[in-house]
Amino acid sequence: GQQLNQSPQSMFIQEGEDVSMNCTSSSIFNTWLWYKQDPGEGPVLLIALYKAGELTSNGRLTAQFGITRKDSFLNISASIPSDVGIYFCAGPPEGAQKLVFGQGTRLTINP
Amino acid sequence: NAGVTQTPKFRVLKTGQSMTLLCAQDMNHEYMYWYRQDPGMGLRLIHYSVGEGTTAKGEVPDGYNVSRLKKQNFLLGLESAAPSQTSVYFCASSYGYEQYFGPGTRLTVT
Numbered sequence: 523g524q525q526l527n528q529s530p531q532s533m534f535i536q537e538g539e540d541v542s543m544n545c546t547s548s549s550i551f552n553t554w555l556w557y558k559q560d561p562g563e564g565p566v567l568l569i570a571l572y573k574a575g576e577l578t579s580n581g582r583l584t585a586q587f588g589i590t591r592k593d594s595f596l597n598i599s600a601s602i603p604s605d606v607g608i609y610f611c612a613g614p615p616e617g618a619q620k621l622v623f624g625q626g627t628r629l630t631i632n633p
Numbered sequence: 634n635a636g637v638t639q640t641p642k643f644r645v646l647k648t649g650q651s652m653t654l655l656c657a658q659d660m661n662h663e664y665m666y667w668y669r670q671d672p673g674m675g676l677r678l679i680h681y682s683v684g685e686g687t688t689a690k691g692e693v694p695d696g697y698n699v700s701r702l703k704k705q706n707f708l709l710g711l712e713s714a715a716p717s718q719t720s721v722y723f724c725a726s727s728y729g730y731e732q733y734f735g736p737g738t739r740l741t742v743t
Contacts, residue, residue, distance in 0.1 A: 553730045555730065555731065555732075557734075562737075563736055563737070564637075564723050564725075564734035564735050564736050564737050565676070565723070565734045566734070567731055567732070567733065570730070570731050610675065610676070612732075614730050619664055619681075619683055619730075620666065620678055620681055620691065621678075621730065621732060623675045623676040624675060625673070625674070625675040626675055
């Protein structure tokens, strides 16, 4: 089936640094979603993107829908300890009412 | 608004036992989903439903059954549990593509 590849798989940064991660697909997606999962909890939706080239912000988080429709990017500015967690990208295969998820990017922050 | 709730939160089963996981949502969403999450594997779709009375297979449906008798509830059943079904199970619901997740059920099969 379709797969989404997230990069990097893990990140170790200092508090206050900016973070960039991306998600790529071999096929076109018309919607990109970004989720965050805290330890022991369910994923929480951060940002939804519906248009190629779209740039959307949610506080210190900014996500972009790649113009090729085969990738998406998530940036976090001025990281803080509560940003720790696993970030997942997701998107619906064409014509399907379901999502495929990337394998996640695990973010660790050193105080 | 409770959103998506799941019961139980934790469960330990012996191989061969059966159980049902319950998911409930109060957002009047048409679509509901069951996922399993294993270390390093991300979220994998087990079964989903596009409306009351409907179910469909996802990526990893073997060993599981589901029912959607009421719009707000989606049940996941394990008829004969196996150690390979040890995992964290998440339910989600949606109106469109944006899915909202429950807190999860941690299941261990010994």
